[in-house]
Amino acid sequence: MTDSAHVVLEGLDSIRSDIEDVYKDLHRHPELGLQEHRTAKKAADALRGLGYEVVDGIGATGVIGTLVNGEGPTVMVRADMDALPVLERTGLPYASTVTVTGSGGTEQPVMHACGHDMHVATLIGCARLLAESREAWRGTFVALFQPSEERGDGADAMLADGLTSKAPHLDVVLAQHVLPYPAGYVGTRAGSFLSAADSLRITVHGRGGHGSMPQVTVDPVVLAAMIVVRLQTVVSREVAALTPAVVTVGSIHAGTDPNIIPDRAVIQLNVRTYDDDARSRVLAAVERIVTAECQASGAPVPPEIEKISSFPPTVNDDAVTRRVAEAFAGYFGDDAHTVDVQTASEDMSKIPGAFGVPCTYWGIGGSDPALFATADGVPVGHVPVNHSPHFAPVIQPTLDTGVRALVVASLAWLAD
Numbered sequence: 001m002t003d004s005a006h007v008v009l010e011g012l013d014s015i016r017s018d019i020e021d022v023y024k025d026l027h028r029h030p031e032l033g034l035q036e037h038r039t040a041k042k043a044a045d046a047l048r049g050l051g052y053e054v055v056d057g058i059g060a061t062g063v064i065g066t067l068v069n070g071e072g073p074t075v076m077v078r079a080d081m082d083a084l085p086v087l088e089r090t091g092l093p094y095a096s097t098v099t100v101t102g103s104g105g106t107e108q109p110v111m112h113a114c115g116h117d118m119h120v121a122t123l124i125g126c127a128r129l130l131a132e133s134r135e136a137w138r139g140t141f142v143a144l145f146q147p148s149e150e151r152g153d154g155a156d157a158m159l160a161d162g163l164t165s166k167a168p169h170l171d172v173v174l175a176q177h178v179l180p181y182p183a184g185y186v187g188t189r190a191g192s193f194l195s196a197a198d199s200l201r202i203t204v205h206g207r208g209g210h211g212s213m214p215q216v217t218v219d220p221v222v223l224a225a226m227i228v229v230r231l232q233t234v235v236s237r238e239v240a241a242l243t244p245a246v247v248t249v250g251s252i253h254a255g256t257d258p259n260i261i262p263d264r265a266v267i268q269l270n271v272r273t274y275d276d277d278a279r280s281r282v283l284a285a286v287e288r289i290v291t292a293e294c295q296a297s298g299a300p301v302p303p304e305i306e307k308i309s310s311f312p313p314t315v316n317d318d319a320v321t322r323r324v325a326e327a328f329a330g331y332f333g334d335d336a337h338t339v340d341v342q343t344a345s346e347d348m349s350k351i352p353g354a355f356g357v358p359c360t361y362w363g364i365g366g367s368d369p370a371l372f373a374t375a376d377g378v379p380v381g382h383v384p385v386n387h388s389p390h391f392a393p394v395i396q397p398t399l400d401t402g403v404r405a406l407v408v409a410s411l412a413w414l415a416d
Contacts, residue, residue, distance in 0.1 A: 004415035005331055005408045007136040011129050012403060019125040019399055022046075024094040026117035030083030030110045032100065033148030034157065036061045039081045039120060043145045046124045050131040052143070055166045059157030063145040064167055067131055072139025073171040073413040076355075077126065077406055078348055079119035080149035086111040089389040114386045115178035115366060118393055120145060122176075122402030129407055130414075137414040142167055144351070152197075152309045155350040164354050172320055173352035173359040174409050176402065178366035179342070180385045183398045185365030186328050186405050187339025190321040193361055194314035195244070195272040196279050197345035202227075202290055203304040206297070208263035220265035221254045223297040227267060227290055228252070234285045245282055246272040246343060272343050274313055311345035317358035324360050327412040328405065335401075339363050344386070362409075364401050366393030 022042070031039055040061040047054050047065030056063045061081070087109035088096045102108040127143045144167075148154030181187065204227070206220030228249050239245045247269065254265035271286065273279040287305055294303050328336040339362070352359035367383050384390035 004136045004411050008129050008133040008407050008411065009404055011132055012125075012400065015125060015128055016400065019121050019403065020395055022124055023117055023121035023395065023399060026120055027092075027112050028094050028096055030096050030098055030112045030117070031081070032085065032110055033082040033151045033154060034060045035100075036081040036147050040145060040147070043081070043120060043124060047127060047143060050128055052127065052131070058163055058166060059147060059154065059159070059161040061147040062154070062158040062161070062163070064163070065127065065143045066168060067127070067141045069134045069140065070138040074140040074142065074168050075410045075413050076142040076144055076167065076170050076173045076351075077123055077410060078144040078146055078173060078175045078351060079123040080116045080146045080154065080348075081120055082116060082148050082150050082154065083110050084113045084150055084387060085109065086113040086387065086389050088113070090392040092392055111389065113388060113391045114150065115391070115393055116149070118178045118366065118398060118402060119176070121399060122406055125399070125403035126406035126410065129403070130410070137411055139414040140168055141410060141414065142170070146348070146351075149347055152311045152347045155347040159350065159354050163351070170352075170355045170357045172357055172413060173355070174324070174406070175348050175359070175361045176364055176405055177346075177361070178393050178398060178402070179363040180367045180383045181363065181365030182367060182369040182372040183365050183394050183396075184335050184369065184401050185337060186332055186335060186362060186401060187337045187364075188316075188321055188325040188328060188360065188362045189339045189341065190316050190318045192274045192313060192341055193316050194342050194344055194346050195246075195274050196313040197309070197311040198271045198279070198283060198307060199309040200269050200271070200286065201306045201308050202267040202269070203264055204267070204290070204294055205264050205299050205301045205303070206262065207300055209261050211259040211261055214261060217261045218298050218300060219261050220263065221261070223293060223299065224252055224254060224265040224267055226297070227293045230289050230293060231269070231286065234282055234289070238285050239278060239282065243278050244274055244341065244343075245278055246270075247282065247286070268308075272345065274341070311347055312349050314346050314349045314361050316360040320358045321360040323412050324362065324409045327408050331404070331408045362405070364398065364405055366398045368394050
C-alpha cells in the first residue's frame, strides 16, 4: 500500500494550489444545513470533470461520485458540507461575510467554524489524485458529500432519499474531521470515539401572577432553577465514575418583566454519552428529576419533554481502525497517533449502518503547531476550538495532511 500511496500522492504538488483555492472559496461562501447548493455544485462539477459518475440532489443537496477502476473493494469516503450560524472573527483575508435571513426575519451570520470546508476540499483533492493515478490501485472509490451534519439530519435526509440504492455495494466507509490538534497530526481510535448527543426542550408550567403576590402563584422560574441544580447530580451521583457522560443546560427562557411571575419556563439541555446503557440511564434520570421537581413545586400540569435532535455514538470498527492506523503509521511515522475519545457528536455512522458495513472515523490536526511547543503537547497559547468564531485551521500542512490521510486510508483497501 505504501508504494501505491507514494505513487498517487506524487501528484499532490501539482494540485496543491488548486485545492487551496477550493478551500478559500468554500470558506468565503459558507452555507447552512440543507442549503449547501453552491458547495454541492462545486463538488459535483469537480467529480464530473474527473470522470466520476455523479448523482446529486440526494436529500436536498447531497452528492455522491463513483469511480470504478477494475475489480476490487469498494471504499466510500464521506465529507460534510454545512456551516454554522456564527459571526466570523478570524480576520483572515478569505473570511466569511455571508449573512442569511433567519426564520425570525433577522439577518444571521454564517461561518465555516467547524472545518467542513476543509473536509470538502480534502475529499476533492483525494478524488482527483485517485482519478489521475488509476494505474496505482484497483476497485471502486465513492466520494460522498453530506449536507446538514450540524443539525444531525443530513445523513437521514440522504438515506430517506434512497442513498443505499444510488451507491454501489460498499465494503467500508471512511471519514475524518479537523480538530484543535497540531497541524500535521493524524489520530485514530478503535471503539468509542464520538459521543451520542441528545438535545431536549423541556417546558415546565406554573401559575402566573403579580410579583408582589408569589403565594398565589406557582413560580416556574424557581422550578426551572431547582431542575438545573438537581440535574448536576445525574453525572456526579448516578453514573459510574469511569463512565463518561455530560449533561449541559444551555438555555433557560421565562418571563418578560421583573414584576410578573410567568406561567411557564423553557429549558434546553444537551446530553452526551458513549454507550446505550449510559444513554438510557441519563435520559431516564433527566425525565425523573424534571417530573419530580414539577410535582414538588405543585405545577398545575405535567412537564413537556421534547427531543429536538439526536446523534448516535460513533463507534469505530476495531479491524478497520487497525488497518487504517497501520497504514498511517507506515506513511506518517511519528505524526500518526492514537487520539483521545471526543465529546463531540456526528451523524456519519448512520450511513455505514444503513449499508451494513464497518467504518472508521479519525481526526487530523488543524491548529498552528507553534501553539503546542511543549514536549508533552500541552498548548502554550489559546487554541480556538471548533464552533468558535476564531476557529481557522492553518491551510498548510492541514490540507496536505487531510488529502494524504484520505488517500492512504483508501489505499489500505484499494491497493490490495
